[in-house]
Amino acid sequence: MKVCPRCSELYPDDADQCPKDATPLRTVLDPLIGKTVGGRFRLIQRLGSGGMSSVYLARHVLIDRLMAIKTLRRDLARDPVQRDRFLREARAVNRINHENIVEISDFGETEDGLVYLVMEYVPGEPLLKLLADGPFIPLRALDIAEQCGNALSRAHQMNVIHRDLKPENILIVQRRDRRDYVKLLDFGIAKILDAPSLTGSQQIFGTPGYIAPEYIQSTDIDGRADIYSMGCILYEMVTGALPFDYEYPGDLLVKHVTEAPVKPSVRHADVHPAMEVFILRCLAKDPDERFRDAFHFNAELRAVRERLGPDSSWGGLDEKSGTHARPRGREGSDVHLDTSVDGDQRRLFDGIAQALGEPRPGTTPYGVPLPGSRDTIAEGIPREDLSLEDPSPEKGGSPAGLAIPESPALDGPIAPAAIEAVQADPETPTPLVRNRFGLLGATRWRQRYDAIAQHLDALEASPPEIAHAMAFAARTLEELEEAVASAQAYQEAVEALNERAR
Template identity: 40%
Template structure:
């Protein structure tokens, strides 16, 4: 394409500066292709910016080309959707030229965005969802684009969204001519293309399209799959110097995994699965409609309300991890023993040399075997921790909250070192006293928080760089959060959750950090990190932990063992201590039994619950589901007043 001709000057194009059809002033040439030129124009009466495509004059004598141009006019004029560039007029000029008036789209080409490198998953899904929505509007009219590619997708700024999609160029669309008004003398039932003719761009064509077979909207979905794959990885799934070569790969190979095609690019499995489904060789194996694609992406992009945790971050499976170390197993047992109900003698007698304030609460914990294991564990702790805790009994050191902190520290050390905890203190042993030598070599503190460029350098340098930065800025929790995100991206989930724990130990308010919440949500679902993640979820995460537990229970596709563990917490007294009043009311309603009990809770729900209560309230409106034939009303007491409807209305109008 050529660049724009300066406004108001003719340059080498005689149409610039003229008025077409007595109403369109041509201001500048903005592009040129094989079929014609595109101009920026303005409707002289309505003062509206438009784009006008004028067919090359030498092509106006070719019936097939003119028919294709008319087809674009019909397709664009009949598709009414915000993600499709609309056509508003079509006609012929006195000199025989044919023109098409289109919505003026000013923005960035998706091709340029893809050329700059891989696009973040949430952004790629956002763009793909809009493309699918626009295609769905076309497919509803039996219009198939047939040349969908990044060049035909523009990203414009609209309504605060910098990536608002406009699908362009329906020039080779398959249009049901007989069902639409036709703008020229083309007979209504004359097919524009012959059977077996192949149109489109090879890299984006579905196999059936490349073979010249009859296509439907699922061919466009294949092209969307190529675009999504390319946005995520920076490369197309198949490439060759010839159309035959690409087709051969499509028919003989499965699309390569993104990690194989673009080593180093990490894409959430749930997102990659969407692209792979779209790229199925057989049309029947793909999503069967654009609406289905939109629905799938909507579910993936649906944030857990108020916390910015995307559904697509759900791990598809627990990564291969080594079994827990002996130290971690001993700690788990210590936590279990010391958080169990205690049998405390009402008149304990202090033992000689004991410390009643520390020793008495756990004096009745069973088992010399456990004492021996905890003693062995103490011997394996880093020297700094051993020195700091030399006067603390093992049962106390490894009990309750102290054990949870130690668990996080040991997991982090093991994750970063790849084996036993280091003999010397590392940054993982937060709060351990520094030796005099270490203090002498500690860099001077330049400020309380790391600069963005320092975080970028640490990301490139890995864990050791993060540790050095944490030593320099010990009060900056953002460093630990970035470290956790990197570890999670590398599927080192135990290390990630330990780094999250460290961030929370620096600043407890980071329980409200979206990245922290997302990491806890993810790592709670991976067996290797679940124990430590739930320890944070039920402790240091406070009310946010209660929110995440509820989301683990109610989010689709979360594994049953995770949901069961989260449900246990939701019904525990410790949950009531940290949950917000609104969530407490929702949980009471969820686990209440019988109509009268639920009715008694409606007032509390109406007063304090947020939109999450709708998951519990709306099903109560169903008047069937009970009785031998499941046709009886399960909650007849709710039909005698408007309390249920009032509660639903109140919740819907309340913002969390």
């Protein structure tokens, strides 16, 4: 049996090259290659193997779909405990059912005793391979960690602990619409908290570089053990090294329990203080000093991401002044950020700023009137002050605490216009003064949305340093599209009712 290394098609031994792409064929040494498993999955290539199992690329012979088949070692398949543990991986993954976790769709055993799982095929690269190129930029590392946190949030919610998080078990997929899409895999030693323990479950599993100290000392762990492992992975992504120095892998087991990790800034001087504080909290020896759960982990991660970016891209907005508010540190002191940008970043920010336009006096950066402002709806017609106060019943206010604005006085600024409209000739319709942005301002939203999308599309080639910021902006625009369209439809309905009312 021979295989084409390019298209993975199998051919008989007398063939020399692939008829599809003329690639020289290679002899298959694995006896499982070419075998059909479960009557419908033909194994065409071995993707990898470990101490307990191997993973093969397979093709569904009926629907021509690529799948991944994970097989248990034959000697372990004869052990009921190992078979049950293998099956538990399928149960754990299907209980979680999350987009950032590789799906397992079937479990079976062949007549000759081969135990296997049918999995989603993910054409990605392990995070470990990408780390060989050196440390990641902070935003890329946080993006990958956040997706892992999303998957763990769902897993912990379903009482499943991974217990073996490491770069080898994180696949990174480059999609057309999404860079660095994360898929977690290998829940083979996952712990299901509300399920009976397996025989031999008191053994310590996991990888020395990423294992939580409480797991080394005791098997009584919860989801915070996965948080510790994520801290080790994030540490490695931003520094290119593990949190501890060691000579032998066994040294790591001791140091996880007894020594403080080397600060990330010592490994890599460019690590931001906010990132360092976040990572070191994940690596706390006491689980009570870490984040409460994966939801808490992700919430704090997003706060760190805001502190790392330049004010114009990640900082919050000061609604009163219409300027960008610098994120503040945990102790209230300003966090000094590097706000220097390159040419492509400046073009992106300038384009977005041009799309948003200059705010009118007395409005927020989005054109919304500030309380107490005298913004105008149309020329010469002032907007009534609708700011809310907290009047007391003694002052004649609303008992519910809501101030209802009174009708304008007859001698007020709109009285002449109102009297003239009432006394006008009924045969001559009063001209309608329109706001060019619509009654609700939705037209402005659409214009800004289209302008921002146009500027993002113009930046087709961009350096890696801003690609993740652009991906974030593109996902935000996708979420806004439906809201903008809905607001436009609502505005059109209100304007139609306004015409009928006239």
